[in-house]
Amino acid sequence: MSPGLARAGRSLVLGALGAATTVLALQTWRGLTDRPADLVGPVLVLALALLTTGTALRALGTPRVLVALAQAGVAAVVVVAQVAGGPPVPASFTVLADELARAVENARIYPAPVPVVDGGLTALLLVGAALALWLADTVAATFRGAPVLGLPLLAVISLPVTVTGSAGPWWLFAATAGSYLALVAAQAAQDVGDWGRPASTSAGPGAATPRPGGPGVPGVPVGALAAGAVATTLALVVPPLVPTLDLGLVPDGRFGGPAGDEITVANPVTDLRAGLQRGDDVPLLTVRTDGPRPSYLRISALTRFNGEQWSAGDRDLPDDQTAQDPVPDLQGVSTAIPREEHELRVSATDDFVSTWLPVPAAISAVDADAGWKYDDATMDFIAAEDELTTRGDTWGATAVELQVAAGDLAGAAAPGGDVDELFLDVPADVSPRVGDLAAEVTAGAGTPYERAVALQEFLRSDEFTYDLDARSGTGGDALDEFLFDTRVGYCEQFSAAMALMARQVGVPARVAVGFLHPDRVDDGVWEYSAHDLHAWPELYFRGAGWVRFEPTPAARTGAAPAYSEPDTPGSTPDVPRPTREPSASAPGAPATSTGPGASPDLPEAETAPDAADGDEATEPGGLPWRVVAGGAGALLLVALALLPRALRRRRADRYARDGAEGAWAELRAGLLDHGVPWPAGLTPAATTRALVADWERDLEAGDRPDARPGARPGAIVPDDALRDLERLVTAVERERYAPASASASAASAASGTADGLAAAARRVVAARCAGTGRVRRALATWWPASVLRREPVTRTAGAEDDERARAAAR
Amino acid sequence: MTSTPDHQRGDAADLQTLARVTARVRHNVEKVVEGKSEVITSALVVLLAEGHLLLEDVPGVGKTMLSKALARSIDCTVRRIQFTPDLLPSDVTGVSVFNQDTREFEFRPGGVFANLVVGDEINRASPKTQSALLECMEERQVTVDGTSYQLESPFMVIATQNPVEMEGTYSLPEAQRDRFMARVSMGYPVEAAELAMLQHHAGRDPLADLEPVTDAAEIRKLVSMVARVYVAESVQRYAVAITTATRRSPDLELGASPRATLHLVRAAKALAAVNGRDFVLPDDVASLTGPVLAHRVLARPDAAGARRSSADVLARLVAGVPVPGRAG
Structure with a gap:
């Protein structure tokens, strides 16, 4: 074999293994977009193009820097061809730049998995994949530094962890690690093979020929591979056993959950899901109040539905709407409705990092950093300054408890021009079945209020089951599956479905994300934790403003607000059934501070208090x-x-x-x-x-x-x-x-x-x-x-x- | 073991003598044949191991010069036989001639009666004459008309031959090549050596200045010393494993004979002694597989078609035989 061919063969082995490892690692990105299959082809084309160019150039003995540059060029051409669909002329690069900008925008707007609307994340992911594959070939094959490839691979795998909190299934990690080990082993074997056999038999001319990778090569020690395998296995197996070593790969024995002790709220929906699904319940907020048990603390309102996802939409944040300025009167609330006001003092723990400020939905005053600004259409507060989050912060608010009665709502007229058209917006690509279902459910309901009640009753009926392990997502197939097929979901699905169907029957609606109800810590001191995260729909009624409904089953939320159940006036205690989420589903601490009926829109205050305590009681054996x-x-x-x-x-x-x-x-x-x-x-x-x-x-x-x-x-x-x-x-x-x-x-x-x-x-x-x-x-x-x-x-x-x-x- | 036995101490001294003498001879020969110290060492090893040497190469690279220089460096009897197609077996062995004066047959010794016999272009002679020489080489005696005549000691034949593709030659059959302990090729000199040759040798016979640096008696002593060199059983097994491997190799049509194993170990002993060691290393054995085995094995046509010479095949085989001692 000529030296050139031998070199090509060796670099081909390393390049192929490097590419395979990276392609495996890139599979962890599947969760970032809702159509991951679309990326498989382009990624494979990229890998093949880079491998072929690299192998050919290396076989020709091209200087290594030139090989890397040439491959970067090839990668650019392939990416441009895939994204812009044209040859690498300046115009195509402009298209690529636009697509990238759009993808960045989409990444900002949508939670993962990002729907492939408007190009989705495709451009961004492709460029990332090209970079990773280029690095893999350059590091592993061109510069023969297989061990170093671990760093780019780590970066690739870390990306989905930081975005969604999940690095994909454990076997994907194992496969990537295995492939990486094989790569390192192959390089080590080649390095040892370089020794060949010295010319000890060279008394005659021509006897000494170098033998790359001949039969005498000892190969890589089995022991080293065993060590790698053991390390990989330990990484997978030890974390669930050792709480202090929780690396996030296997939280609480369930693969693919969120990482760390921190709850980060930048994207309300995803972070809601992450908070609910996490294994350990972490205290996030402490509330001191002179009033009754607080509840429904809102983080953000999701106003825009694009057929796939609910998102926060746009906010108008003028300079005179900071958290130090007076807040406007409650939108659309008639002065005839009786109200009570309570002071709240909210402190966030270091684990709660949010760029949205949790406050009650209805407030008459707020006292927080002037960096927080609000949009008067949604009355949620967003950090308008960089680096500003809730971590460790304390703020005050005056909550308004509206004593809304069913009668106030029953007579409410159609909203007319009270609210933005946006709140009635239903995307064209929503399955018509959903609209049909909404019409069917609300058939016979004359007023907007009756329609809302019908929808809530429908969703709270026995036909639906609450389960945190249900498929996530609120649009497209997930919505279809939830409404027509499995009818299993959690607050995300229930609230989104109700909001969407309300819009379809002409009631302005949005989805609120926040906390359900706190546990009592002390007199007047309450604590919200990660498992209290919740979502609910808010519907607009002229004269009552934005009114909270509760379509999520009683198993999770207790009784629905009294005003939303005209048939059962007053407050019938609704004993929660045992659920699959022990501490999260239990409606909280003993209701010592409020009696039945004291607060009609806080039904959970009247529910059985023992669930949480019972759960605690079953724990003691586990801790030691x-x-x-x-x-x-x-x-x-x-x-x-x-x-x-x-x-x-x-x-x-x-x-x-x-x-x-x-x-x-x-x-x-x-x-x-x-x-x-x-x-x-x-x-x-x-x-x-x-x-x-x-x-x-x-x-x-x-x-x-x-x-x-x-x-x-x-x-x-x-x-x-x-x-x-x-x-x-x-x-x-x-x-x-x-x-x-x-x-x-x-x-x-x-x-x-x-x-x-x-x-x-x-x-x-x-x-x-x-x-x-x-x-x-x-x-x-x-x-x-x-x-x-x-x-x-x-x-x-x-x-x-x-x-x-x-x-x-x- | 705290004391050193006397005979061993003697051996050590002898080995030094041996190394000194061989170095002297080598140095002497190098005055004439430049840049070929490996070939010269092989020749010395064969001499000390009581073998015969086959020098194979194209004409004009110094085969004859080497054999003559070696012969000149040792003060002993030297005969040179120029082989031609009309050379008769009796020219080699000798002939009984009727003496008119004494009325008796008397033996007139042929070309082989000498310590060093230089057989030039052995492949130009007829097969009959070739076999006469080869028989003498093996038996170290000549039998003519029922009488045996012992050849001298030391006795070494240095035969030169041109590669068989050349015109007007009779190639040596495998069985006869087996009689030679080693075959070495001279190879073309490197440029510097060729230039030095031009400068030193222009116009006069370089051999004329060559003085003998040792004699037959000393060589006999050295040969007996080589016979005492120790070969560990593991090294013997190693040599056997190598020759066995040649017989099993799919690339070789004909493997090495048991005689080849014998020659391999004997040559290894001589090489060890030349390097001043009283025991054989696997390295000695391995480094001699090319010269000692390559001319005895026959590469398969397909292996030859893949442009692999016997030497290449052997080198691969040797690399595959585990070295005795601790692995790793």
């Missing part, structure tokens, strides 16, 4: 177990971390007592520890020649990017080290091949005591690895690679032959 398991796991990890060093030391002691062979083994182990490859299968003399040749190569090529540690241009192999090496070789040759009496006498004569030899071996290792980086040195001390290799065993040439002969005879 987790602590014990965590402690044991931590101890195990510490032991695992210390084990290699201990093993290596034991071996060093044994080597020191084992004469020349021991010194030779010590040399081998020491070099392997520092990442210097050991040419296997050679005689001692040939081994030494190969070691020295490699050493010289490293010293000469100190500026090569793939130079091993310790490379210093201009340096030469020190004479002392060469003398030590020669002594070691002579001693080991004597021990192996000279007559027993002669070797013993020679050993004593040549002052080659075993101890002196072991010291010589250590000196050689020290000289060879001088200038090694600190990390490498620490690794050699704490995680010596040699312990993962099989130890050398005595064998004779004939024995294996006989074995083969016997096998053949059978």
Whole structure:
């Protein structure tokens, strides 16, 4: 095989593995868009184009920087062709730039998975994938730095984690890790293969041909692969057992959940889902009030529905609408409706990071940082300054409790021009079945109020089931599935469905996202936690303003607001059934502060208080177990971390007592520890020649990017080290091949005591690895690679032959 | 073991002598044949291992010069036989001639009666004459008319031959090539060596200045020393494994004979001694597989078609045989 072809073959293997690993890692992005399948083709085309160009150029011996540049060009052409659908002319790049801008905008507007509307995220994802694949080929194949590829891969996998809080299924992570290990192993095997077999048989001309990757190559130690596999498995298995090590891959035994202890609210819908689905309930807000138990604390109102997603829509934030300015009168609320006001003081914990300010939906005053601004159409507060969030902040608000009665609503006229047309907007691509269903449900309902009540009754009926594990999403197929097929969902689906159908029957509606109801901490002190996150529809009625409805089943929310149930006036306690979400679904703390009927629109205050306590009671056994398991796991990890060093030391002691062979083994182990490859299968003399040749190569090529540690241009192999090496070789040759009496006498004569030899071996290792980086040195001390290799065993040439002969005879 | 046995101490001293003598001879020959120290070492190894050497190369690269220079460096009897198609077996072995004066047959020794016999262009002679020489080489004696005549000791034939593709040649059959302990090729000299040759040799015979640096008696002593070099069992097994591998290799039509194994180990002992060692390393064995085995094995036509010479196949085989000692 010609050197060019051999080189091409080797780079092809690395390039293909790098591309495969990256394509696998890119699969974690599937959750970012709702049509991930659309990306598979372009990504594969990109990978193939980069691999082909790279392999061809590398086979021709093109300088590496040029290869990388050429591939970047090819990637750009492919991306432009995919996105702009044309040749790489300036116009196409303009199209690409526009698409990118749109994708960035879409990413801002829509929560993941982003619908493929208006181009969706396609351009952005493709450019990202191109970058990742280009990096993979350049790093792994062109510069032969497979281990470094771990960083871009980490970035690829981190992206969906930061956006959706989920890195995809665990097996995808395992597959990516496996592929990455294979890549690193392949490169290591090729590096070892580079040694070939030195020209020990070269007495005749032409006998010495380098043999890249020949049968004598030992390959990558099985032990190293095993270590990689064990590490991967530990990463998957340990986190659920060890609370302190929760890396987010396996929260609470369920794969694909959100990460960290923090609730970040930038996109209300996704973050609502993330907060509800998280394993641990985390306190987020503390409310002090002089009034009754607070409830329904609103974070944001979602006004725009595009057929796929509810989003916050646009906000008009003039400079005179800060949280320090007076707030306008409640929109559309008649002064005839009796009201009560209570002061609230809200504090956010450090775990609650939101660019929306949670306040009651109806307020008459607010006292918060002037950076928070409101839109008078929605009355939600958004951070108008960079870096401004709720984290650790405290603010005040005066909540208005409207004593709305069913009668106030029943007579409400059609809204007319009270509210923006936006609140009645139904996208054309919503399935007509939904409209038909809304009409069917509200058939016979004369007024807007009756229609709203009918819709709420329909959704709260037994036909629907509350389940947090239901498919997420509020538009398109998810909506269809929820309304017509499974009828299983959680607040996100219920509220969105009601808001949409209300619009379809002519009632202005929006979806509010916020907190359901808090737990009591102390007198007048209440706490909202992550599992209290909730969504509900707000419908507009002239004279009553934006009125909250509660279509989410009683299992989660308790009774519906009294004004929304004309048939059951007053407040019939609605005992919640047990649900699948223990602490989240329970309607909170003992209702000590409010009696039945004290607050008609706070039905949860009247519900059975024991659920939460009961749940707590079942917990005690679990905590110690987790602590014990965590402690044991931590101890195990510490032991695992210390084990290699201990093993290596034991071996060093044994080597020191084992004469020349021991010194030779010590040399081998020491070099392997520092990442210097050991040419296997050679005689001692040939081994030494190969070691020295490699050493010289490293010293000469100190500026090569793939130079091993310790490379210093201009340096030469020190004479002392060469003398030590020669002594070691002579001693080991004597021990192996000279007559027993002669070797013993020679050993004593040549002052080659075993101890002196072991010291010589250590000196050689020290000289060879001088200038090694600190990390490498620490690794050699704490995680010596040699312990993962099989130890050398005595064998004779004939024995294996006989074995083969016997096998053949059978 | 604290004391060093006397005989071993003697061996060590002898080995030094051996190394010194061979170095001297090598140095002497190098005065004439420049830049070919590996070939010269092979020739010395064969001499000390009591083998015969086949020098194979195109005309004019110094085959004859090398053999003559080697012969000149040793103070011993040297005969040179120029092989031609009309050379008779009796020219090589000798012939009984009727002496008119004594009225008796008397033996007139042929060309092989010398310590060093240089057989030039052996492949130009008829097969009959070739086999006469080869028989002498093996048996170290000549039998004419029922009487055996012992050949001298040391006895070494350095035969040169042109590659068989050349015109007017009879290639040596495999069985006869097997009699030669080693075959080496001279190869073209590197440019610097060729230039030096022009400068030194222009106009006069370089051999004329060559003085002998040792003699037959000393060589006999060295040969007996080589026989005492130690070969560990593991190394013996290694040599056997290599020759066994040639017999099993799918790339070779004909593997190495048991005689080849014998020659391999003997040559390895000589090489070890030349390097001043009283024991054989696997490296010695491995480095000699090319010269000692390549001319005895026959690459399969398909292997030859893939442009792999016997030497290449051998090199691959040797690389695949595990080295004795601890693996790793």
